[in-house]
Amino acid sequence: VPAAAPRPLLRIAIPVFEGLTALDAIGPYEVLSRLPGASVTFLAAGGSQPGRAIRTENGMLGIIADAALDALPAPDVIVVPGGFGIRALLEDDVLVGWLRAAHATSRWTTSVCTGSLLLGAAGLLDGIEATTHWLELETLAGFGAVPVSRRVVRVGKLVTAAGVSAGIDMALSLAALIADERTARAITLGIEYDPEPPFEGGSVATASPELVEFVRARRSSLA
């Protein structure tokens, strides 16, 4: 009797760095880690050390970077989160080089929020539609991308999500593409994702212009 074929491992890499926005990374992690065979690894980027913690942009949360970038040179799925700290990494040769090489063999290369700026800095978005946090769409254009105000933008194997919370939607749509729709629906129910936002206006299209300016002026504490 032949043994059952081992389930192929789905290797998911999430680089983390000082000044990360936690939900950018944790939203997709919570979804993608539930995929059959998934193995999520948080990688140390930007001078952080494997086995040590990075702190989020407000300093209030420490997340362990478990492995060095070069421990996972060819993941199946790449998720690049954003946060203020990403700005300091857009010319980080080690991280940009890792991303460029990993993208060459990845099945999916994705980002949440300002993580797409790193994809742009790596030259992956030239002339390609992509999105980011609404405050940074112009910055994204500066990297050659065609910025789009949508929650999730997919072009081939490149998938970019809008600000912070959009990574959950992105990951669920990706789950259906990686596995199947039934699995994505099961994860949706498993994390009880039937959102009831207490307030509308979570996007520039639906918020009042006055609120948009209010948040723009206080971006360091609110966005």
Next chain:
Amino acid sequence: VPAAAPRPLLRIAIPVFEGLTALDAIGPYEVLSRLPGASVTFLAAGGSQPGRAIRTENGMLGIIADAALDALPAPDVIVVPGGFGIRALLEDDVLVGWLRAAHATSRWTTSVCTGSLLLGAAGLLDGIEATTHWLELETLAGFGAVPVSRRVVRVGKLVTAAGVSAGIDMALSLAALIADERTARAITLGIEYDPEPPFEGGSVATASPELVEFVRARRSSLA
């Protein structure tokens, strides 16, 4: 000329433990940390050590528990996250004792997902409407609560949220009560919370009975 009054600190305590579900904690953290004067502290529960990491239920993520429970005996806001690990803590005298004492002076005592089981174990939910992950509503009843299938349930200063992702909705409604509606709307836009779930059926009320049974049978990997 009198100096401006210092902004009062809003002390938010989130106990973390081995076997946590990360999004239960990080959803509310991402919202509440943006409140004026907010200071979020992740506390070491269940034998975890301050300054050391706890691992989530799948082992794939390490989160630093920054302080001991007794370092923050009287927080303004308590957020108890859930996860499989909470089951081992329902008779943990240190954690239950801390929660009971902290609740005596808190402004808000809240939970996400199976975190409400700890509120129940501490005797805070006797005869009170509360919610939890849909798979655990009967367990919650066993602690004397009146289980309710709603996304967020508020009774006085007790606020319980349904499974995993519901903590974001809970925290945004709480943000309006702690600060004001304008602040809550600004955070909503800041984290771009205008969800577009790719699949419906994120609650038992909207999922097919077949999918509910599918997830129930695979709860250890999906819920």
